[in-house]
Amino acid sequence: MILTHFLKGGIQSRSVLTMIGLLCVIAILIPIMNLVVPPASPFHVPDHLVPLFGKYLCFAILALALDLVWGYCGILSLGHGAFFALGGYAMGMYLMRQIGARGVYGNPELPDFMVFLNWQELPWYWYGFDQFWFAALMVMLVPGLLAFVFGWFAFRSRVTGVYLSIITQAMTYALLLAFFRNDMGFGGNNGLTDFKDILGFNIAAPETRAALFAASALTLALALLLISSMVSSKYGKILQAVRDAESRTRFLGYRPEKVKLIAFVVSAIVAGIAGALYVPQVGIINPGEFAPANSIEIVVWTAVGGRGTLIGPIIGAVLVNAGKSWFTGVLPEFWLFALGGLFIFVTLFMPKGIVGLAKKLSNFSRPNITTNKPQSSDGAIAKPAE
Amino acid sequence: MQVSSSLLYLDGVSVSFDRFKAINDLSLYLEQGEMRAIIGPNGAGKTTMMDIITGKTRPDEGKVLFDGEIDLTQHDEAEIAMYGIGRKFQKPTVFETQTVEDNILLSLKGTRNSLPALFYQPNEPDNQRIDEILETIRLAFRRNDLAANLSHGQKQWLEIGMLLAQDPKLLLVDEPVAGMTDAETAETAKLLRKIAETHSVIVVEHDMHFVRDLDVKVTCLHEGSVIAEGSLDHVSSDQKVIDVYLGR
Numbered sequence: 001m002i003l004t005h006f007l008k009g010g011i012q013s014r015s016v017l018t019m020i021g022l023l024c025v026i027a028i029l030i031p032i033m034n035l036v037v038p039p040a041s042p043f044h045v046p047d048h049l050v051p052l053f054g055k056y057l058c059f060a061i062l063a064l065a066l067d068l069v070w071g072y073c074g075i076l077s078l079g080h081g082a083f084f085a086l087g088g089y090a091m092g093m094y095l096m097r098q099i100g101a102r103g104v105y106g107n108p109e110l111p112d113f114m115v116f117l118n119w120q121e122l123p124w125y126w127y128g129f130d131q132f133w134f135a136a137l138m139v140m141l142v143p144g145l146l147a148f149v150f151g152w153f154a155f156r157s158r159v160t161g162v163y164l165s166i167i168t169q170a171m172t173y174a175l176l177l178a179f180f181r182n183d184m185g186f187g188g189n190n191g192l193t194d195f196k197d198i199l200g201f202n203i204a205a206p207e208t209r210a211a212l213f214a215a216s217a218l219t220l221a222l223a224l225l226l227i228s229s230m231v232s233s234k235y236g237k238i239l240q241a242v243r244d245a246e247s248r249t250r251f252l253g254y255r256p257e258k259v260k261l262i263a264f265v266v267s268a269i270v271a272g273i274a275g276a277l278y279v280p281q282v283g284i285i286n287p288g289e290f291a292p293a294n295s296i297e298i299v300v301w302t303a304v305g306g307r308g309t310l311i312g313p314i315i316g317a318v319l320v321n322a323g324k325s326w327f328t329g330v331l332p333e334f335w336l337f338a339l340g341g342l343f344i345f346v347t348l349f350m351p352k353g354i355v356g357l358a359k360k361l362s363n364f365s366r367p368n369i370t371t372n373k374p375q376s377s378d379g380a381i382a383k384p385a386e
Numbered sequence: 387m388q389v390s391s392s393l394l395y396l397d398g399v400s401v402s403f404d405r406f407k408a409i410n411d412l413s414l415y416l417e418q419g420e421m422r423a424i425i426g427p428n429g430a431g432k433t434t435m436m437d438i439i440t441g442k443t444r445p446d447e448g449k450v451l452f453d454g455e456i457d458l459t460q461h462d463e464a465e466i467a468m469y470g471i472g473r474k475f476q477k478p479t480v481f482e483t484q485t486v487e488d489n490i491l492l493s494l495k496g497t498r499n500s501l502p503a504l505f506y507q508p509n510e511p512d513n514q515r516i517d518e519i520l521e522t523i524r525l526a527f528r529r530n531d532l533a534a535n536l537s538h539g540q541k542q543w544l545e546i547g548m549l550l551a552q553d554p555k556l557l558l559v560d561e562p563v564a565g566m567t568d569a570e571t572a573e574t575a576k577l578l579r580k581i582a583e584t585h586s587v588i589v590v591e592h593d594m595h596f597v598r599d600l601d602v603k604v605t606c607l608h609e610g611s612v613i614a615e616g617s618l619d620h621v622s623s624d625q626k627v628i629d630v631y632l633g634r
C-alpha cells in the first residue's frame with residue numbers, strides 16, 4: 001500500500017513515464033533487431049553495436065545517480081566514478097572466478113595475474129566471489145558502505161560546496177593509486193579481463209550481449225522509477241530544501257547531514273550497479289575507471305542533459321557518449337577539447353541543459369500562457385494537481 | 387526572578403568574536419506566554435543573542451536555560467528546534483524553488499526523520515492545518531506559486547507561517563517588518579499579537595511604530611548588554627537609551 005503510493009509519486013511526471021516506457025520498449029526491440037531481424041534488413045542492429053548501446057545505458061544510470069545528489073541535493077560529487085568502478089570490480093571478480101581452469105596458466109583456483117605474481121592462495125577478500133549472489137550483494141554493499149563512511153564524516157563536519165567536491169575527487173584519486181598496486185590483489189595496472197562466462201552463458205555470445213543490453217535498459221528504467229519516486233516524495237522536498245537553504249532546515253529541526261547521507265548512499269549503490277552492468281559488456285575493468293577525469297565526465301553528461309530533471313542526465317549521457325564514439329573515430333586527439341568546450345558552452349548558454357532548453361522552446365511555441373504565473377510544474381519534479 | 391517560572395532564562399551570557407564582545411554579561415528572562423520586543427541600535431547584539439538561543443553560536447560563558455531545565459548551550463540547532471524554539475530570520479529565508487504550500491508542509495510539526503518522509507501521504511489533519519495557516523498569513527491565494535515569486539512582504543509572512551506550522555513554545559522573530567509598507571506593518575503587528583495569545587514570542591525590531599503597536603514589555607540592548615527594560619514609554623524616556631540612539 002505504502003509502496004504503491006511511493007511509486008505512484010514517481011510516475012506523476014509525464015516525461016519520466018514516457019522515458020520508462022521507452023526504455024522498456026528498447027529493452028525488447030534492440031535484442032529482436034539484433035537476433036531475429038536478418039542482417040540484410042535495414043532494421044538489423046549489428047553485433048558490435050549492442051554492447052556499445054548497452055554501455056551508453058550504463059553511463060545513463062550513472063548520470064542519473066549523480067543527478068540525485070547534484071541536481072536535487074546540490075552535492076557536486078567529482079568522485080562518482082569511484083562507486084561505478086567499485087561496482088565494476090565486484091562484478092569483475094565474479095567473472096574472474098568463472099574463468100576457472102580456462103586461464104592461460106590453467107589454475108582452477110587462482111586468476112592468472114595471481115599465478116603470475118607467484119601467489120599461492122586466494123586472498124580472503126576474494127572469497128565468495130565465485131557465487132553470483134554474493135558478487136551481486138557486494139556490487140551494492142561496497143559502494144554503499146564507502147559512500148556511507150565518506151558521507152558520514154564529510155556531512156557531519158559540514159563540509160560543503162567546493163571543499164566537498166575536492167575531497168570526493170581526492171577519494172577517487174586515492175582509490176586509483178591503490179588499485180594500480182599489484183599487491184592490492186585486483187590485477188594492478190591491467191585490471192581484470194579475459195572473462196569467459198556469466199551465469200554459465202558465454203559472455204561474448206550475441207544472445208548474452210542482447211540479454212545484458214536488456215538488463216541495462218530495464219535497470220535504468222527501475223533506477224529512474226526509484227529516484228523519481230524519491231524526489232517527488234516529501235523526502236525529496238526536504239532534499240531540495242537542504243539544497244537551497246541548508247542552515248534554514250536545521251532551524252526547522254531537520255538534520256541535513258542525515259538527509260544528504262541517504263541520497264548519497266542510494267546514489268552510490270545505483271552507480272555501483274551501473275558499473276556491474278558495464279563490465280561484462282566492455283569485457284574489462286581496470287584502475288583507469290577511477291581516473292578523476294572520468295568522474296568529471298559524468299558531471300558533463302549530467303549538465304549537458306540538464307541537472308535536476310531526471311531524464312536530462314539520461315539524454316545527456318547517451319548523446320555525449322554517442323558523440324564521443326563518433327568523434328574519437330574521426331578526430332581522436334580533439335575529443336577532450338570538444339568535451340571541455342561543450343561543458344563551457346552548456347554552462348554559459350544552457351544552464352538547464354537540453355531538457356531546460358526544450359522546455360523553454362515549448363513554452364515559446366505556446367503563446368496562450370498569458371498570466372505571469374510561474375510554472376510550478378517543473379519538468380521531472382512536476383506535480384500535477386492533487 | 388525564578389528560574390523555574392521562566393520559559394527562557396539567560397544569565398550572565400557573554401560571547402566574543404576576535405576579541406570583540408558581541409554579547410557582554412547579558413541577562414534576560416522571559417515568562418511563559420509573554421511577548422517581548424527587543425530594540426537596540428545596529429551591532430547591539432540582537433541577532434547574536436538569537437544565534438545563542440537557537441544553538442548557532444555557543445556562548446563563552448553564562449547560562450541559557452529553556453523551559454526551566456533544558457541547557458540550550460548543550461544542544462545543536464536541530465535539537466533546539468525540536469524542543470520548541472522557532473526562528474524567523476532577518477532576511478526572509480524560505481525555500482524559493484518550492485511552492486508556498488510545500489514550504490508550510492515542510493515546517494509542520496512532526497517527525498523530522500527521512501524514512502517516514504519517503505512514504506509520507508498527504509492526509510486530512512495536515513491539509514487542514516496547512517489551510518488554516520495559509521488563511522492566517524493571507525497567502526491561500528498563492529498556495530501553488532513558487533515561494534521565489536512572492537513579494538518581500540509575502541515572504542516575511544510565509545516565514546511567519548512556517549513558524550506557526552512548527553507550533554513552537556517560543557517564537558524568535560527577527561525584524562519581521564523590514565521592507566514592509568505601512569499597511570503591511572500594521573497587519574503584521576495584528577498577526578503577531580494574535581500569535582502571542584497562544585505562544586511566547588521575542589520580536590527584534592527597529593521600527594518604533596511597530597513596537598508601539600505591539601504594546602508589550604520592551605528590552606533595549608546596547609553593546610551586548612541590557613541597558614533598559616520596561617514599557618516602551620519607560621524605555622524611551624531613559625537617558626541611556628536616548629544617548630545610545632542619538633549617538634551619545
